[in-house]
Amino acid sequence: KTTMPEDSPLKPHSDSNTSFLRAARAGNIEKVLDFLKSGQDISTCNQNGLNALHLAAKEGHVQLVEELLERGATVDSSTKKGNTALHIACLAGQKEVAKLLVKRGADVNTQSQNGFTPLYMAAQENHLDVVRYLLENGGNQSIATEDGFTPLAIALQQGHNQVVSLLLEHDTKGKVRLPALHIAARKDDTKSAALLLQNDHNADVQSKSGFTPLHIAAHYGNVNVATLLLNRGAAVDFTARNGITPLHVASKRGNTNMIALLLDRGSQIDAKTRDGLTPLHCAARSGHDTAVELLLERGAPILARTKNGLSPLHMSAQGDHVECVKHLLQHKAPVDDVTLDYLTALHVAAHCGHYRVTKLLLDKKANPNARALNGFTPLHIACKKNRVKVMELLVKYGASIQAITESGLTPVHVSAFMGHLNIVLLLLQNGASPDVCNIVSK
Template identity: 30%
Template sequence: MDEDNLKMLVKLTQGGQFSSLTKHMKTCGLMEVARDKHFGRSGDTLAHYAARHGHLDILEFLIKEVGTDVEVYNNDYKRLLHEAASMGHLACVRYLLQEGAQVDSLKKADWTPLMMACTRRNLDVIRELIEHSADPLLRNKDGWNAFHIACREGDPLVVHFLLEVAPDVWRSKSKTCRTPLHTAAMHGCEEVVGILLERCDYTPDEKDSCGVTPFMDAVRNGHISLARILLEKHQASATASDILGVQPVHQVAVTGQEEALRFLVRELHVDVNQRATGLQLTSLHYAAKEGHVSTLKTLLELGADLHVEDKKGRTALHMACIGQHAEAARTLLQLGLKDSQDASGTTARQLAKKSDIMKVFECS
């Protein structure tokens, strides 16, 4: 088959050029190819392209005239309904359902068209699927249902609608025990969090399999106003620990969220030198290991102890060198932290593997 003709088929379909496409097919005798051909690594058919781009006239032609199967799938097992739903093309979704498309067909990783629709803020498409008996309680391979996905995207109208049609949909947890509240908090969806706290009976400080709470998700991603909502309306704890004994004050140091640090220490009076259980690391250790120079300075402004050691006798300078962060090591030395031996007799300098870190010690 002429490669140029095949490329032209795809181009005309993606561009929605119906008359040119049908003419090209008939002139070049490509009707059978248009029905059966899977293109590229994805294995998409022309019907996939039409559904994805919302070209209803082409989609209808391919199914009715060319004979493309409404359940044809690509290499990810995506059906045409997945494509139309994921891009929010209501007319195509409606047509495919009328033609008998399976409403809860599964693509790779067990995603349904409804889940795909919930990645978009298109209530009309979601309502159409629900009215054709799509099941919002189905879960994908990670244990997420459509409600988890809607809470991640943060559209209050979609969240309200799903709670109306499936009042218990909020009770589902992912395979890592994360609730939709965790998801909404992590992504900073304040309106959705408000809805969840008002309409759903979540336990305060419910933990996922790593011991992370929704409050932790909020602050370590810098969503301070949302964290306040969890404190005020859900009695969240600002000092809860995950399974490693790490508290929010440590987590925000890891992610370099300096305003969240100020919020925890100045407003909530969390001890900036609080140690995580286990290795007894402080926020200063965590920030140094991640190489967050500005965060190190903020911690010191908030009263962090520059010379504090962990359970193994390591200072923040050791951690900066473990992380191979030259600028963090330089900053700590400039602030007055001297190199020292840990409990095993190892100095921070001995942990340096990169030449730029070694030069820091040579110049100090």
């Protein structure tokens, strides 16, 4: 296939196309010009979408590249993979061709299908002179591939130390050195991280959202690079936007080895985010029972409150995390602890319809008739949210069917108002009175 229209009379020309492209690859200017004079299309491609300009660029035929451009070859035409002649020249280390193409208007920062730039390709292949030329002529090293790799990151990965140094020297704005250390942290690549820290001793460079490489290492559970960063002076409790520390991140992800490392290095176990979350809240909300257990053993504050007054127990109940609830209760978390609105964990479990957590809390003597600020009991909430199984469980454990809210509503009123007739019938079967007047008449 070529990139010509399907109805083009290609068959008779296919041999001449092949010969034309072969001549271009060989750098045979005379032959190429003869073909063009006899009407050969200058943009003819092979099956991978490579045309004469691409092939001549790859082989370093500077004069032929010039001739083709003079005769109307498109400087930024691309192959099926989205590579231009400049990509191909840079990948092959053809500096003179690259210079000519740039002078003739080639886009220095054009990206192929996978997001590769010419600079990325030259860095990947260790073509030092090409890298230098591109940097001096507008090559932007902060453009990353689809996988998030910058030229610096790939040079680090390939161990091209001279290219790394060159890229670092040209990075006056500090835009790239920052992601590179973050990338090293993400990949647990201590070699690259160490090399970067030699060039820049700041282990706490921040991403746009204010996260340091230690936050990234904490997220991925990369203990090796975290240890290196801490040894090189990274702040163990560096607070990113919203007050998030690396310990919060590790706890949210359930990375117990990282939690242990950070605590051993003096991380504050009771640090709070802007919303009042402690690391224990983060682990409990995500259901990481081993992380919850470790934090509790290390003395995490079990009664800590978020801004809304939620305890770690509330958060475990909300997520249906039975094991976390067990750990918290074993460590003497008060089962009827309340939020600012006087909601207990049982209210939360009933609201979400979490049967197992509801049963566990009731077995641990949670009060089935606890009243929230508006007078709602867990049974009111289960009825409102149509949580049939939870409602039956609450009744079985002694929840009052006639409990009245601040505005005078019983569970029957609430379920009838919401249109949950199945629950109304169940409540009536369990002895609820349909006749209780609600105080606030509609």
